[in-house]
Amino acid sequence: MAKRHDQARDFYTTREAAKVLGVSLTTVQLWVEAGILPAWKTPGGHRRLARDAVDRLQREQQSAKQPALGRLKVLVVEDEPVQRELYRLQFARWGLNLDLRLAENGFDGLIQVGREVPDLVITDLDMPGMDGFQMIRHLFRQVPGIGKVVVVSALSPEEIRARGGVPEQIPVYAKPVPFAALRKLIEQELTERAFPRRAS
Incomplete structure (x- = not known):
C-alpha cells in the first residue's frame, strides 16, 4: 500500500498520464519520444513519467486553450x-x-x-x-x-x-x-x- 502511495505521489504510468491529460495512450508515448514529457523506464521496461512534469503539462494545456x-x-x-x-x-x-x-x-x-x-x-x-x-x-x-x-x-x-x-x-x-x-x-x-x- 505504501509503495502504491509513493508511486501516485512521485510519478505516473503512461496510462495514468493519458487519463490526467485527457489524451490517448499513443499520444503520451509520442510526447515522450518528442521530448515533450520526460520519462524513464523501470527494469521491467515500463515507462514512468514524473508527476510534476505531467501536472505542469496539464496546466500548459489549460492555459493554451484560453x-x-x-x-x-x-x-x-x-x-x-x-x-x-x-x-x-x-x-x-x-x-x-x-x-x-x-x-x-x-x-x-x-x-x-x-x-x-x-x-x-x-x-x-x-x-x-x-x-x-x-x-x-x-x-x-x-x-x-x-x-x-x-x-x-x-x-x-x-x-x-x-x-x-x-x-x-x-x-x-x-x-x-x-x-x-x-x-x-x-x-x-x-x-x-x-x-x-x-x-x-
Whole structure:
C-alpha cells in the first residue's frame, strides 16, 4: 500500500498520464519520444513519467486553450490530432504574445480565416478533404489581407512540385515540425509589430 502511495505521489504510468491529460495512450508515448514529457523506464521496461512534469503539462494545456486579444494571430492547419496538440503545447510553453487557433484541414482553415484573418498561417499540405494546396490558392485569390503563410509538410520537394507547388514567397519546412525555426519566425513577426519599419 505504501509503495502504491509513493508511486501516485512521485510519478505516473503512461496510462495514468493519458487519463490526467485527457489524451490517448499513443499520444503520451509520442510526447515522450518528442521530448515533450520526460520519462524513464523501470527494469521491467515500463515507462514512468514524473508527476510534476505531467501536472505542469496539464496546466500548459489549460492555459493554451484560453485565447487573448491583441496578440499575434496564428492559425495552424494540420490534420493529425497529435501534431495539433504538439503545436498547442509548444506554443504555450514559449510564453509568446500570440493567439493560437487550430484547424483540421483546408476547409476548416478557410472557415477560421473567414471568422478572423490571421497574421500567420502555418499549414500542412497533404490533408484529407481540402488539402493545403487548395487552401493556399484560395487564400491568395480571395483574402487580400492574408498575413504570412508557412508550409510544414512531410512531402518531398518533388512531390510538392508534382502537385502544383506553392507560391515562391512561402517558406517550406520539412517535418518533423521545426519548432525552433517557427519560434524564430514568430519572434521576428512580433518584433516587427512592436517596432514597425517607417517608410523612408
